[in-house]
Amino acid sequence: MLLGGGGSLLGAAVAGLVWLLRRRTTDPVLETVIALVTPYAAYVLAESAHTSGVTSVVVAGVLLGRSGHRLTDANIRLQLHAVYAVVVFLLESVVFSIVGLELPTLVRELPAGTGWWPLQSTAIAAVLIAVRVLWTLPLTRAVKPSRGRLSWRVAGVVTWAGTRGVMPLAAALSIPLLTEGGDRLAGRPLVLVLTVSNVVLTLVVQGLTLAAVVNRSGLALEPEHTAREEEDARDELNRAALDHVDGLAELEAVPETAVDRVRRALTARLDRTPEAPDGTTADDAYRQLRHEVIAVQNTRLHRLYEEHRISDTTLRVLQRDLDLEQAALGRN
Template sequence: MRSVGTVLFLVVLATVVATGARRWRIPAPSLLVVAGLVVGLAPGVPDIHVTPEIIGLVVLPPLLYASAEEMSWRELRLVWKPVTVLAVGLVLFSAAAVGAVASAVTPLPLTMAFVLGAVLASTDPVAVTALGRRLSLPPRVQVLVQAESLFNDATSLVLFRVAVSVAVASGAVTWPGVGGEFALLAGGGCALGAAVAGAVALIRRRTEDPVLETVIALVTPYASYVLAESLHTSGVTAVVVTGVVLGGTGQRLTNARIRLQLHAVYGTVVFLLESVVFSLIGLELPGLIRDLSNADGLWPLQALAVAVTLMTVRMLWVFPLSAALQRKNGGPESSWRVAAVTSWAGTRGVVPLAAALSIPLAADDGTPLPQRELVLVLATSVVVVTLIVQGFTLAPLVRRSGIALEPAHTRREEAEARSGIAGAGLRHLEQLADLEAVPDVVVDRLRRQLRTRQDHARERLDGDDSYWELRRDLIAVENAELQRLYDSNRISETTRRRIQRSLDLEEAGLGE
């Protein structure tokens, strides 16, 4: 019963804080971590310890899947080279740098120092996606930081497994063995993820039941993750590949009504899971600190040194890489601004926390693993530092850099697209009219509707918002009249819900 109460409390806390973050335009992950810390430090609050199974199996798959589905396959093909450099080279260098610094400034043995480096080497896809969702970054920049965080898991997971095996058994490491494990994790994860995506696509093409479609969408990331892990490949990579493949073909698998439902359901699931997991990060840190021995009192300075190392190493990689790409491709002079945003978007989060929690308690000979508690505290502290420092400052940096897309640019792009779509419909309609395949009265009705859409789009391009304001007022009046009809018992609940849904869809189509 206590566990159920704790979960309910977390859901309520996370929902309230995340709602406030949206209202105040503050990054939700950062504010949630702060709220978790405040609650965890309050007197009388019991220690909360999260198992790696809860994060790895329950939380990660749907969040990774949702992040991967949002990724543009077209933009991904354009940035695969820098993504590969960052997902492999930067991860290796970050692990080595953190291991060296941790070995120098902490009492960690060399083996455990490199376990810490492997844990923190990769950026976190959940945190990066959650922070970048509302920043209006250019598509290529958004895909670059998101793809890097999604695809660097295989590298960091290989490093982590190698570091842990050395720490628990002092076993020898051979490069062929490391290369083979990387190929198994990355290649096997990609292959299995693509296979799951293909199977799901075949099923969804033959399904038109909204409830069944929703269940399939919710089960898909878990199926991909569990199958990959059971075959000893990368579950994270499998989920990412499944999400990318299905995200690029989803509009051809279902109809509009099911897509609306899936979007609403997944939006709710992602909101709740993100809110709870970032609150847990803050809540867990005080308990981990209390588990430390008195000899580890310098952990705040040590965590700060590790966090600064990660940020510095990332800048030392991203800026030269951006300059090299600019010289090769003749990019714009503002590429340094893109590099600044990209380097500062390397937050850590859920994935490093799950890796840290999965560190074994004892070595192969049965002796306790030295300084495991300190590794957990340092890893969680660095996650908290990056989420707070980089999370709260990333949006101002994006605004000052001038690379964010202006709202007017987005509105104009949408209006031009709507006008072009309506024009294509009109041309097809005129062809049908010439063939006399449709009655004239039907053609005239559809022609008026399409021309109205085109006129509305042109009004948006001209900056005339009077139609949209008036239409919102009329929808508000229609909503009031619908409620009056229902209150006076002139229509049933079923009729009210159907008409309300139609009005909601129309209002949603007006945009913000």
């Protein structure tokens, strides 16, 4: 308990320090470096203070994740998301590969009397699932407050979706190899074997059957529901932006031409009235036209580069601008 509390305090301290640094950072490369160094700093500081490094990393990540959108701009977020996707994939691949290679050796090194580890692992997985059901069940009352009843279906889906992964492995691997006296720590191989087997069991059993469980529960959202939710959220954002633009127009704080340009774009996005026989709206036609125009601009940009009329630096900058604009338009 003390180890977890100390790790939480250090994680919060690291998050606060990083928050102050990132508030003053505008360089995407430096921001990426800070983001990558943060978990290692939280882990090393916590381990140096003889507390839980894993807990420290989790607390720092949760705190920074809740406020990260206020610390960065669009360019930094685009780069961070791209870097995170690659780093997470590489780290998870390395961790599972190393553990998979070590697992046969760990099983062979298990001490006498631990031959029942498959049954122990299954029992632990069952206990974890039961505890998760009991923990999430009281929270399901908020899902449908009008009924005021506990929902076993919601608790079951949330529990079945809670597969174990890298975090339990990281916690198990953080157990020291030797005691303070220099002897090998007894029980560490068994802990690692049980952890790995639980991870594999949950990933295989729960992971491969999760879709069926969600479908049988009746809680799954149909694709049209998700699309409608996204469409409603986009409309809400556009209305908020349109209200802000109208307020600026009344104050005459912005040139009228700029206000009209933004207002027309927002109004077109909110207009769902089909303007063509095939049901195409003005916003659909606008986005399709913008995709075509960007394709023409891309062709001309590379032609300028091939004719040695622009430098490589100019090519990269303009290509990024076109890519960002096309990404903002969404799918054609």
